[in-house]
Amino acid sequence: MISNVPSFEEHRREKQKQADLDLMELLDAYEDWLKHNTNLREKVRAKHMFAEQAGCDVSDLEEEPWRQYFEDWFAFDYVTIIGSRLFDLFVKEKAAVLTPSQIQLSGLVLTAALEPFRVISLQSGSVTAVPLWEKEEKRLSSLHGNFPLFEKTSYILARPVYCGFENRVFSPVVPLIMPGDDAELREWKARYEKKEEENRRLRFMKDNGASWLVYADTSPL
Known part of the structure; x- marks a missing residue:
């Protein structure tokens, strides 16, 4: 039938x-x-x-x-x-x-805020990543085409927005070089968790997202 x-x-x-x-x-x-x-x-x-x-x-x-x-x-x-x-x-x-x-x-x-993600896998037009200090994987797909990233990229700064059924990224995706052990990262995590408890995490990331650019990898692709 x-x-x-x-x-x-x-x-x-x-x-x-x-x-x-x-x-x-x-x-x-x-x-x-x-x-x-x-x-x-x-x-x-x-x-x-x-x-x-x-x-x-x-x-x-x-x-x-x-x-x-x-x-x-x-x-x-x-x-x-x-x-x-x-x-x-x-x-x-x-x-x-x-x-x-x-x-x-x-x-x-x-x-929508600039947020750091740990890269799990990179595809032609998307990346599977986990927000820093979280466990749930997200598929971030580009609104404008491919992600111009090195395959070895481990961390990125991205601004995703839930559009339709996808987490679309419409801002530049910035490769990050994160230090393995850094007091600033521990401070970030403490502030992040405190804002999460206060239900102000998004506002916190919105106001401070550009601070992650101190770790930007500006090497040419």
Whole structure:
């Protein structure tokens, strides 16, 4: 007997395709909004804040990959002089023209943070990884194609957002070289666990994610 019930896998693929499209259109609209709403004074202030947190010089931000890392942090993590993130200002201004799906995705993007992961395995367009100090494996898949990582990469800094049925990464994926035994890592773990108990872990990572860039491997791929 031939069933007329649509294939679940086909339905899943279509839903994922639409979710990815909604997210890409949302991010494209935000990128265009940023071009017309970036305040020079804010950006100068942001560069100094980012450089201090990431452990680099402000002059480094004119060169790759630091320019790309800064632009991503500025777009999604920087808190303006008035106390708001730029993506939040964009959503409030454009809420009337965003689709319900994009409004829902906006909430996820707004809280998405740069987080360190331990790499389990690397595929062409995804990576299986575990958040540092956690046990549950996650499959992180790129919204824009392959992960440009060395096979020997053991740790990464990534900003995933749950889109459709996938944990999509839409920001630069940064290879990390982590010290084997470091007092700063032990301090990070203690602060992380304390914030977890207070249900403030995501806010903590959102505010401090760029600090992991002190371990960035900036060797060319």
